[in-house]
Amino acid sequence: MTLLVYDNTFEGFLTAIFEIYEYKYIQPKIVKDKNHTLSLLDETIDVFTDEKKANRVLLKIEKSIGKIGVKILLYSFLSEDINLEKYLFEVIKYILEFPDKNVINNFSNPNVMQVHKLSRSVAREKHRMEAFVRFEELLNGIYFSKIAPDFDVLMLILNHFKNRYQDQEWIIYDIKRNYGLYYNLQKVDIITLDIELNNIKTNQDLLSDEELKYQNLWKEYFDHTNITERKNMKLHVQHLPKRYWKYLTEKRDIK
Amino acid sequence: MNYERIKEKLEILADAAKYDVSCSSSGSNRKNNNKGLGNAAPSGICHTYTQDGRCVSLLKILLTNHCIYDCAYCVTRKSNDIKRVAFTVREVVDLTMNFYRRNYIEGLFLSSGIFKNADFTMERLVRVAKLLRLEENFNGYIHLKTIPGASDELMQEAGLYADRLSVNLEIPTQSGLKLLAPEKDHQQMMKPMGFVKNKLIEYKSERKIIKHVPKFAPAGQTTQMIIGATNENDFQIIKVADHFYRNFNLKRVYYSGYVPVLSDSRLPSIGTQVPMVRENRLYQADWLMRFYGFKADEILDKNNPFLDLEVDPKMAWALRNIHEFPVDIQSASLEMILRIPGVGTKSAYKILQARKFQNLSLEHLSKIGVSINRAKYFIDTRSINKNLRFLNRLNFRELLINQTKSKFDNPFNPQLSLFDNDAFSLR
Numbered sequence: 001m002t003l004l005v006y007d008n009t010f011e012g013f014l015t016a017i018f019e020i021y022e023y024k025y026i027q028p029k030i031v032k033d034k035n036h037t038l039s040l041l042d043e044t045i046d047v048f049t050d051e052k053k054a055n056r057v058l059l060k061i062e063k064s065i066g067k068i069g070v071k072i073l074l075y076s077f078l079s080e081d082i083n084l085e086k087y088l089f090e091v092i093k094y095i096l097e098f099p100d101k102n103v104i105n106n107f108s109n110p111n112v113m114q115v116h117k118l119s120r121s122v123a124r125e126k127h128r129m130e131a132f133v134r135f136e137e138l139l140n141g142i143y144f145s146k147i148a149p150d151f152d153v154l155m156l157i158l159n160h161f162k163n164r165y166q167d168q169e170w171i172i173y174d175i176k177r178n179y180g181l182y183y184n185l186q187k188v189d190i191i192t193l194d195i196e197l198n199n200i201k202t203n204q205d206l207l208s209d210e211e212l213k214y215q216n217l218w219k220e221y222f223d224h225t226n227i228t229e230r231k232n233m234k235l236h237v238q239h240l241p242k243r244y245w246k247y248l249t250e251k252r253d254i255k
Numbered sequence: 256m257n258y259e260r261i262k263e264k265l266e267i268l269a270d271a272a273k274y275d276v277s278c279s280s281s282g283s284n285r286k287n288n289n290k291g292l293g294n295a296a297p298s299g300i301c302h303t304y305t306q307d308g309r310c311v312s313l314l315k316i317l318l319t320n321h322c323i324y325d326c327a328y329c330v331t332r333k334s335n336d337i338k339r340v341a342f343t344v345r346e347v348v349d350l351t352m353n354f355y356r357r358n359y360i361e362g363l364f365l366s367s368g369i370f371k372n373a374d375f376t377m378e379r380l381v382r383v384a385k386l387l388r389l390e391e392n393f394n395g396y397i398h399l400k401t402i403p404g405a406s407d408e409l410m411q412e413a414g415l416y417a418d419r420l421s422v423n424l425e426i427p428t429q430s431g432l433k434l435l436a437p438e439k440d441h442q443q444m445m446k447p448m449g450f451v452k453n454k455l456i457e458y459k460s461e462r463k464i465i466k467h468v469p470k471f472a473p474a475g476q477t478t479q480m481i482i483g484a485t486n487e488n489d490f491q492i493i494k495v496a497d498h499f500y501r502n503f504n505l506k507r508v509y510y511s512g513y514v515p516v517l518s519d520s521r522l523p524s525i526g527t528q529v530p531m532v533r534e535n536r537l538y539q540a541d542w543l544m545r546f547y548g549f550k551a552d553e554i555l556d557k558n559n560p561f562l563d564l565e566v567d568p569k570m571a572w573a574l575r576n577i578h579e580f581p582v583d584i585q586s587a588s589l590e591m592i593l594r595i596p597g598v599g600t601k602s603a604y605k606i607l608q609a610r611k612f613q614n615l616s617l618e619h620l621s622k623i624g625v626s627i628n629r630a631k632y633f634i635d636t637r638s639i640n641k642n643l644r645f646l647n648r649l650n651f652r653e654l655l656i657n658q659t660k661s662k663f664d665n666p667f668n669p670q671l672s673l674f675d676n677d678a679f680s681l682r
Contacts, residue, residue, distance in 0.1 A: 107609035108619040131300050135357045143356060166290045167392065168356055213258050214353050220262055221354075224269040225315060226305035229514045229529055235308025239301070249359070250303055 001027045006047040008032050010077050013085070014054035016047045017092055030085040057092075064095050069104040075126075076118035078151050087114040126153045130160050132247045133172060136215075137208040142169045146200050147247065148176040162188050173197060200246045215249050222250035256349070264340045265350070268317045271331050272366055275423070275479060276511045280312040280361035280396045282474035283418040291392025293355055293362070295418060295474075300361050313364040313398060314354050318342055318379055322368030326425070326436035327519045328484045331368045335517065341370070347383050348391060355395050362396030362418070363387070373404030381409055384416035396474070401451070403443045410450050419474040419506070422447050424499075427492045431485030434521055448503045451476045455504060475506035482537065483530040484513040484522055490560035493540050497551040500544070510537040536562040543568055546600050547593045565656050570596040573633060574652055581635040581643050584615050597630030614638075629659060 002025040006012035013030060020028045025045070062070050073088065081087075090111040094103050106112050128149075135143035143165070147154075154174050158181055161172060165183065173180030175197045182191045204212070245251040281299030301310035319341035320331040330337070351363045365383055369376050380399050387393040399417040401410060413420060422444050426432040429441050451472065458471040478499060480492065496508040512534035515525045540562060543549040547569070554568050555561070563571040573580060573596050582591050584606065592603045605623045609615060614637040621627040631642040632655070645651055 101612075103612070105605075105608035106612040107605040107623050108613050108615055110622075113622055127300075130296075131302050133358050137356070145358070160296075163287055164294050165292065165356070166287055167292050210256065210353075213256060214357065217258075217262060217265055217350070218354060218357070218359050220266055221269050221314065222303065222305065222311065224266050225273045225311060227273055227307045227309075227514060230307035230309075230512075230531065232308040233306060236304055236306050239304040239308060239310070248303060249357070 001029055001042045003042050003044045004028055004030045004047050005044060006030060006032065007049055009049060010074060011051055011054040012047060012049040013077065013088070014057040015050045017089065018050075018053035018057050019045075019047060020089075021096075022053075028089075030089055032085070060099075061092065061095055064099045065102055065104040069102065072104060072116060072119045075122040075156075076115045078122045078153065078156070079118040080151060081118050083114075084118065087111050087118070091115050122151050122153065122156075125149050125151045126156045128244065129153055129157050132244050133157075133161075134247055134249045135170060136202050137211045138202075138206050139208055141208070142171060144170070144202065145172045146175050146197060146202070147172060148200065149174065152177060154179070154181060158188055175200070201252070219250050261346060261350070264342055264346070265316070267338060267340050268320060268342065269315065271320045271368075272315045272317045272364075274330070274511060274514065275315065275364075275366060275400075276309070276509045277398070277421065277477055277479060277507070278310055278312045278315060278364065279477075279507065280398075282506055283396060285394050285396075285418060285470070285473065287394045289392050289394070291394055292352065293393055293395030295394070295396050296361065302359055302361065312361045313396065314351055314360050314362070315364040316342070316347070316350075316366075318347065318365060318367035318376075318383070319370055320368050321370045323371070324369055324436065324438055326439065327517070327521050328425070328435050328481055328513065330516055332517075344379060344382050344386060348386050351387060351395075352391055352393065355393070360395075362398070364398040364400075366400035367402070369402060373402045374406055374409060377402045377405035377409045377413070381413050381416065384413065388416045398474075401447045403439070403447055405447065407450060410447055411454065414451065414454055414471040415469055417472055419477065420447075420451050420472050421477040421479070423479040424495070425479075425481060426485055427480045427482075427487045427495050428485065431487055434485060445503075448476060448478070448499075448505075452503045475504065477505055477507040477509065479509040479511055481513050482510050482534055488560035489533070489537065489540070489562045490555040490557065492537060493544070493551050493554060496541060497544060508541060510534050510541070532564050533562065536564065536568060540568045543572075548590055549594075566652070566659075567596070569594065570629065570655065574655075577646060577651075580633045580646060581640075582633060583635045584620070585610055585637060595630050595633050597626035597628070597633075599624070599626075629655070 004016040004019065004025070006016045016030045058070065061073070073091070077084065077088065094109065094111065103109070104112060129147060133145045133147060135145045138144050154172065161170065161181070162183060169184055171180055171182045173193065179190060179192050182189050279299055280295070281297065283295035284297045285295040287294040299312060301312050303311045305311060320337070321339045321341060322331050322333055325333040347363070347365065354360045355362065365380055367376050367380060384397050384399060387397065397417045398419040398421065399413050401413060401420050401422050403422060424441065424444055425439065426435055432439055432441060454471050455475065458468060461468045480495070482492065492510070499505045499508060512530040513523065514529050515523050515527045518525050540554050543554060544551060549572070553572060562568055566574070573594070579594070582595050589603060589607060592598060592606055593600065602623050602625045606615065606620070609619065609623065616636055616638060617627055617631055617634070617640065620630065620634070631640065632645055634640065635643065645654060648654070
């Protein structure tokens with residue numbers, strides 16, 4: 001088997017695809033750095049990400065499956081699934097084999113279905129972050145939010161928040177992957193903070209004077225807009241899985 | 256901020272507004288072009304869910320619970336002995352802005368009890384929206400309740416600031432409304448709906464000619480009916496809904512199962528169950544009319560005026576029209592695929608795509624997302640489908656009911672299966 005080790009970027013992955021076709025490797029398998037294990041029977045090749053090669057693959061694919069199809073592939077790539085490279089490689093092979101058919105719509109092909117499934121879970125997580133991010137106003141006027149999403153969706157939610165919150169400074173920080181977005185009223189920068197952030201909750205001393213009042217008002221609103229006669233906890237948890245409660249001001253204990 | 260006072264008002268006025276079930280923030284695409292706050296997400300966003308499982312998308316409050324009317328079904332009716340409060344225009348604006356800044360909400364849904372008269376109340380609702388748009392540069396979602404009897408000028412202004420307008424029909428039948436809210440009638444409610452409808456058409460056609468015509472209620476108008484407060488039947492309800500969808504360009508009709516909160520001899524007594532299954536069936540019927548190509552008369556008729564509580568309305572239709580089945584999954588039209596119980600609109604689209612590539616099996620359909628335990632009895636595939644033999648059995652209906660578990664069932668009520676499991680396996 002030929003193991004192609006790439007750098008965990010989408011471009012790197014597409015470069016690997018290009019080289020598989022370029023050098024006609026025998027039994028190719030694309031793997032990430034971190035889970036790349038040596039076996040005596042395998043040949044290992046390091047793939048150096050090459051934007052030109054990646055772009056050529058991308059353009060070729062886009063011709064067959066369109067922008068919508070490419071988006072599905074990209075989203076599935078962000079799922080960090082352990083078999084991701086296998087499914088994606090199979091699907092791309094399939095696309096290249098039938099360039100005139102939009103095979104991403106073949107919902108009866110198991111690999112295509114897997115890619116759709118992964119793409120859907122990433123899209124769902126993106127949407128949930130757009131819904132469940134809770135900003136807290138800090139003393140310096142910055143609206144701050146910490147998240148720890150299941151997938152690396154920060155770059156996918158950038159535009160949503162940039163378009164929406166233009167008249168306030170804000171930070172959304174992924175404490176699981178230790179990087180964040182900072183909007184300074186002009187543009188969004190990608191930042192890394194030096195301080196250790198391992199708790200979703202922010203120290204109350206850092207919050208603005210009004211912050212806790214609004215948090216409490218929101219919690220009151222949340223309780224009073226509920227109809228007790230219709231209580232349905234099963235449905236509640238189905239829409240609001242417990243792992244997201246940590247983000248939500250209204251589901252946390254605040255004094 | 257006078258925290259204690261705002262808190263009290265918020266509690267009372269959120270409590271009073273919560274029986275309005277609409278909380279949707281979809282249908283608008285207002286942009287944030289002025290470097291202000293907010294925009295509208297066309298598909299809407301639910302920012303949280305209450306313990307009753309309902310989506311919270313908007314800050315849904317009344318401006319006041321003072322009211323000159325005495326409608327039997329309403330918590331804020333004049334004769335009810337409760338504390339009355341009112342927000343100032345500024346207070347509503349500040350709450351909306353501050354909740355929005357923290358990403359709690361998509362916007363504001365403002366309704367109100369009627370103080371003094373229609374215009375006086377409407378003018379204040381409009382003032383809130385105007386302040387948000389013009390002074391605060393707020394581009395988030397605004398849904399205003401329009402007050403029947405308000406002047407055309409105010410309605411016009413409301414449409415220019417709001418994304419959605421709505422008037423509630425309250426009770427589906429004229430006679431029911433007469434009984435519970437003698438001061439109101441449907442004619443009075445239809446007048447503003449007709450006005451909005453005409454404006455929507457007018458602005459839309461003007462936009463085709465002149466580019467910079469302002470938007471008028473881009474998310475359209477909706478209405479709500481209370482279900483189970485009077486003795487109306489489901490056929491009447493869906494006929495009313497159908498009428499309004501077709502003649503008033505409504506985006507949505509909401510059905511709100513009556514929650515008994517007041518004792519009144521004209522109403523179901525306190526402690527009566529909220530008709531949640533019935534409400535659910537009405538929504539299913541509504542969806543069939545809007546997305547599945549069903550006509551109101553196909554769902555119910557005069558002789559069968561109530562929706563079947565045991566099976567969903569699409570299944571009920573299939574059971575009455577067994578002769579239309581099985582449907583050949585490889586060749587059937589979209590219209591017919593949409594009529595298979597257990598097949599949703601997304602699955603239908605995927606079936607049309609996937610069948611171009613190969614013959615589909617029940618397993619494929621299951622992976623696509625079809626609810627196969629219902630659909631398998633109605634679908635013909637290129638391989639043998641043993642489930643089809645049940646289709647013409649006399650006890651087919653019982654068989655279906657026994658093997659599908661309603662989400663409203665008590666989970667601790669063990670039900671014995673009368674049939675061997677083999678008969679229901681996938682192939």
